Amino acid sequence: MIDDAKLSDISEWKISSMEHYNALAKGYDELYGEEQRRKIDFVLKEFDLKDKNIILDIGCGTGLLLEKIYDKNKVFVEVDISEKMLKKIWKEFKDEPNVLLVQADADNLPLRSKIFETTFAITLIQNLPNPKMTLQEIKRVSKKGAHIIASGLKRKYRIDEFKSIFEEITLKKLYDIENLNDYIAYGIV
Numbered sequence: 001m002i003d004d005a006k007l008s009d010i011s012e013w014k015i016s017s018m019e020h021y022n023a024l025a026k027g028y029d030e031l032y033g034e035e036q037r038r039k040i041d042f043v044l045k046e047f048d049l050k051d052k053n054i055i056l057d058i059g060c061g062t063g064l065l066l067e068k069i070y071d072k073n074k075v076f077v078e079v080d081i082s083e084k085m086l087k088k089i090w091k092e093f094k095d096e097p098n099v100l101l102v103q104a105d106a107d108n109l110p111l112r113s114k115i116f117e118t119t120f121a122i123t124l125i126q127n128l129p130n131p132k133m134t135l136q137e138i139k140r141v142s143k144k145g146a147h148i149i150a151s152g153l154k155r156k157y158r159i160d161e162f163k164s165i166f167e168e169i170t171l172k173k174l175y176d177i178e179n180l181n182d183y184i185a186y187g188i189v
């Protein structure tokens with residue numbers, strides 16, 4: 001049970017995160033595009049999306065991942081707390097009926113359970129007050145056997161701390177690649 005004081009701390013945390021990314025949205029690709037694309041390229045070399053048709057991208061930001069994996073035969077649900085980050089995706093993908101944009105908090109997804117075959121959360125979880133809880137929510141919306149690929153900033157965690165976030169799914173691989181600023185976890189629900 002979360003008491004009112006704690007709930008208000010969590011709400012403030014989320015609102016401040018949203019404001020931070022709203023303010024950053026315009027310059028985000030210029031500031032972080034190269035760094036994020038390196039992480040995404042690594043992830044896409046490791047994971048084959050061939051048979052995965054319903055994909056969730058939480059903390060999708062400006063759509064750097066979507067740009068690389070877009071396919072008219074798949075469904076993409078792009079979730080972010082920041083409206084201004086999402087607007088950048090909307091500009092590019094507004095005419096694609098298989099790209100759904102959802103402004104929401106990763107801990108309270110307005111989505112039905114057991115839908116997704118793959119979920120990405122690239123450089124998201126260090127923004128959340130309780131990443132284990134976020135993983136529970138990702139697990140809820142995932143089909144059994146679905147893949148989860150999540151990364152988090154190394155400067156925010158020791159590797160054992162990062163690993164412990166994934167205790168409740170089957171962690172298949174944990175990457176600590178020298179030239180990437182994130183640890184990357186690959187697990188199965």
Ligand SMILES: C[S@@+](CC[C@H](N)C(=O)[O-])C[C@H]1O[C@@H](n2cnc3c(N)ncnc32)[C@H](O)[C@@H]1O
Nearest residue numbers: 021036059060061080081082105106122123127
């Ligand atoms: C570091 S950016 C990463 C964006 C994108 N995944 C990429 O690789 O470029 C983190 C993203 O998480 C979003 N975010 C932060 N807190 C969130 C929350 N509670 N729920 C959903 N998205 C959140 C931010 O708005 C931002 O777009």
